[in-house]
Amino acid sequence: MDKNHRIDLEMFEGPLDLLLFLIKQDELNIYDIPIAQITKKFLTYVLLAKELKLQSAGDFVLMAATLMKIKARMLLPIEAEGDDEIEDPRTELMNMLLEYKRYKEATANFAELERHERPYYYHIPINWTPQQEDQTAILEDVKLYDIMLTFQYLIKNFEEPATHSVAVEEVTLSEQVGYLNGLLQAKAKLSFSTLLEQFNSRLIVVVTFLAILEMLRNRQVKVKQTKLFDDLLISRGNQFGN
Amino acid sequence: MEINELKQIVEALLIATPEPLTDARFQACLGEGEIQLPLTEIIAELQADYINSDRSFFIKEVAGGFQIVTRAEYEHYIKGLFSKSGKLRLSQAALETLAIVCYRQPVTRNDIESIRGVSSDSSLRTLLDRKLLEIRGRDEGPGRALLYRTSAEFLQYFGLNSVNDLPKLREVEDILVEEQDDLV
Numbered sequence: 001m002d003k004n005h006r007i008d009l010e011m012f013e014g015p016l017d018l019l020l021f022l023i024k025q026d027e028l029n030i031y032d033i034p035i036a037q038i039t040k041k042f043l044t045y046v047l048l049a050k051e052l053k054l055q056s057a058g059d060f061v062l063m064a065a066t067l068m069k070i071k072a073r074m075l076l077p078i079e080a081e082g083d084d085e086i087e088d089p090r091t092e093l094m095n096m097l098l099e100y101k102r103y104k105e106a107t108a109n110f111a112e113l114e115r116h117e118r119p120y121y122y123h124i125p126i127n128w129t130p131q132q133e134d135q136t137a138i139l140e141d142v143k144l145y146d147i148m149l150t151f152q153y154l155i156k157n158f159e160e161p162a163t164h165s166v167a168v169e170e171v172t173l174s175e176q177v178g179y180l181n182g183l184l185q186a187k188a189k190l191s192f193s194t195l196l197e198q199f200n201s202r203l204i205v206v207v208t209f210l211a212i213l214e215m216l217r218n219r220q221v222k223v224k225q226t227k228l229f230d231d232l233l234i235s236r237g238n239q240f241g242n
Numbered sequence: 243m244e245i246n247e248l249k250q251i252v253e254a255l256l257i258a259t260p261e262p263l264t265d266a267r268f269q270a271c272l273g274e275g276e277i278q279l280p281l282t283e284i285i286a287e288l289q290a291d292y293i294n295s296d297r298s299f300f301i302k303e304v305a306g307g308f309q310i311v312t313r314a315e316y317e318h319y320i321k322g323l324f325s326k327s328g329k330l331r332l333s334q335a336a337l338e339t340l341a342i343v344c345y346r347q348p349v350t351r352n353d354i355e356s357i358r359g360v361s362s363d364s365s366l367r368t369l370l371d372r373k374l375l376e377i378r379g380r381d382e383g384p385g386r387a388l389l390y391r392t393s394a395e396f397l398q399y400f401g402l403n404s405v406n407d408l409p410k411l412r413e414v415e416d417i418l419v420e421e422q423d424d425l426v
Contacts, residue, residue, distance in 0.1 A: 031421070123257065
């Protein structure tokens with residue numbers, strides 16, 4: 001094994017990145033990739049990697065399988081049917097490599113921009129949110145992701161007890177929608193966390209949360225939040241009561 | 243209204259604004275009946291003042307508006323204000339993911355992963371946490387996958403006025419030609 005192989009797989013962002021590197025290193029023609037040669041090299045790198053993160057390991061193994069499949073198909077005799085042109089089994093791989101290369105080039109540009117912008121500090125920095133007393137004043141436009149994070153955060157308080165008796169709890173989405181409708185008829189604003197205080201099981205909390213999402217989708221309610229992980233404030237939407 | 247008074251108003255707005263100050267927002271702040279002068283003209287005058295009086299900051303056009311930014315030579319001192327040594331840098335994986343979202347938006351996680359050839363879950367999470375990406379609706383197709391877009395913070399982070407400022411992606415054909423040339 002020559003020492004050129006002693007390159008850590010961690011250096012590469014994935015199997016496509018490694019393949020592009022091998023093509024460049026051996027000055028191969030991307031339009032006519034010698035599959036046998038590159039498969040052998042690719043496998044050498046993957047097998048030499050002392051430890052692969054489990055997540056990326058799967059991606060590398062999948063590519064190894066793809067390469068071997070292409071190699072096998074190229075060995076098979078080709079029977080042309082009529083005038084149909086037989087597609088080169090390597091075409092899809094080539095397209096993937098080229099497409100990836102376009103974005104890899106753009107990535108270098110972003111890294112350069114990031115480096116360039118590094119010394120500048122904004123008077124109001126990224127992610128700055130004003131601290132305000134009026135809880136409803138800002139962030140009218142709560143993003144779905146924020147709501148999900150808040151839910152994850154709030155539901156932590158609802159760990160199920162280690163032992164519990166099994167009782168059939170029946171709670172449905174439409175029940176909770178009706179329940180919230182009733183509450184909102186009486187009160188203009190509801191706090192999600194206060195709402196949760198009266199529930200004693202995760203199931204009801206989850207169904208209630210789903211009910212809020214459902215009502216949000218139908219514009220029956222509006223959800224506001226002052227900052228991430230803060231309480232969700234629920235109020236009537238323009239389709240309320242419909 | 244005197245230009246000097248307008249300059250002071252714009253300066254005050256720039257100090258207080260929670261996001262890049264746009265012309266539309268500026269005109270709304272002025273209210274009706276005030277002399278209408280484009281924000282860019284007043285900004286140009288202010289900017290000249292700052293340069294002439296050798297201030298430690300300047301006005302930068304970013305994310306479709308204007309913001310006050312410190313000059314690069316003060317980075318060394320400003321870093322001391324933050325517990326971590328200055329700004330965190332994005333990983334190569336995060337940058338790749340960002341590049342794909344930026345040029346293909348709106349885009350699903352599956353689109354990103356099929357281009358990168360690797361799972362991009364953690365990169366996406368990092369970028370969402372740092373607000374550089376946001377979720378904007380769902381795909382119409384089966385599974386109704388979430389669609390990702392770049393945010394205003396993304397533009398600010400990379401010092402861009404709009405995504406259209408970025409150079410176009412190279413065409414696949416150009417890359418092929420170059421690859422062939424390299425072999426000769």
